[in-house]
């Protein structure tokens with residue numbers, strides 16, 4: 262978690278929010294270096310500075326929690342149900358959301374916030390579904406934070422929107438520590454990643470409300486051991502509902518969309 266990697270030291274001006282489609286590099290230059298933000302110089306850390314680091318991390322996290330609660334209040338007041346979609350890079354979050362938003366298009370008004378270190382490629386793909394899309398580029402920050410969401414919300418037109426999907430930065434580690442104010446945490450876990458991922462990244466899986474096993478159309482080619490994967494998810498995340506989906510063939514998409522609509526009704530009934 263970020264207590265260890267120090268990735269929450271965000272330099273002023275690094276995070277950008279892009280409300281409209283444009284080419285990132287051509288329209289305005291984004292001066293940022295590509296240094297890895299994670300500080301791994303642990304060998305000289307004394308107990309005292311260790312304690313100080315932990316105290317600072319805890320205060321960053323509790324500040325995030327406060328802002329997440331504020332976001333949650335805002336979403337509730339507006340009657341918007343919010344998904345925080347998390348996975349390793351390339352597990353299929355954007356493909357899943359493209360297909361989900363297209364299928365729900367006639368039944369629900371949706372919007373999307375998408376976070377990446379760089380490029381607005383995902384936003385361009387997602388806009389084709391007809392939903393309003395805001396791209397957050399984080400520079401070198403490997404997760405989204407509640408404050409970034411609050412800033413993005415200021416640029417969105419959310420009247421009448423019932424569903425907001427937030428595609429987090431592809432990363433199975435620190436996004437787990439940052440509540441964004443969502444109703445549901447959706448962890449996407451593709452068949453190509455290996456059945457042991459829930460065991461290796463337990464913090465992420467423990468916080469999941471639902472685990473989507475994605476790219477199920479590739480299961481056979483990669484000799485995906487379904488029973489073992491289900492066993493590992495159950496072991497780490499007994500609370501999570503599990504669905505198997507393919508954004509490519511559409512398999513499982515109906516159940517997934519139904520799950521979203523049911524949870525939307527539940528969140529509105531509270």
Ligand SMILES: Nc1nc2c(ncn2[C@@H]2O[C@H](COP(=O)(O)OP(=O)(O)OP(=O)(O)O)[C@@H](O)[C@H]2O)c(=O)[nH]1
Pocket residue numbers: 348349350351352353354355356357377383430431432475476477478479506507508509510
């Ligand atoms: N066969 C197959 N390929 C898929 C599926 N979903 C996504 N892909 C492919 O997997 C690759 C990554 O998909 P993305 O949707 O970009 O993944 P992502 O999680 O949004 O990636 P990041 O935002 O970079 O973390 C692309 O080449 C997709 O075409 C699927 O259901 N089946």
Ligand SMILES: [Zn+2]
Pocket residue numbers: 262263264266267268269403435
């Ligand atoms: Zn981190």
Ligand SMILES: [Zn+2]
Pocket residue numbers: 354355356383428
């Ligand atoms: Zn993506």
Ligand SMILES: [Zn+2]
Pocket residue numbers: 263268269402403404435436
């Ligand atoms: Zn991070």
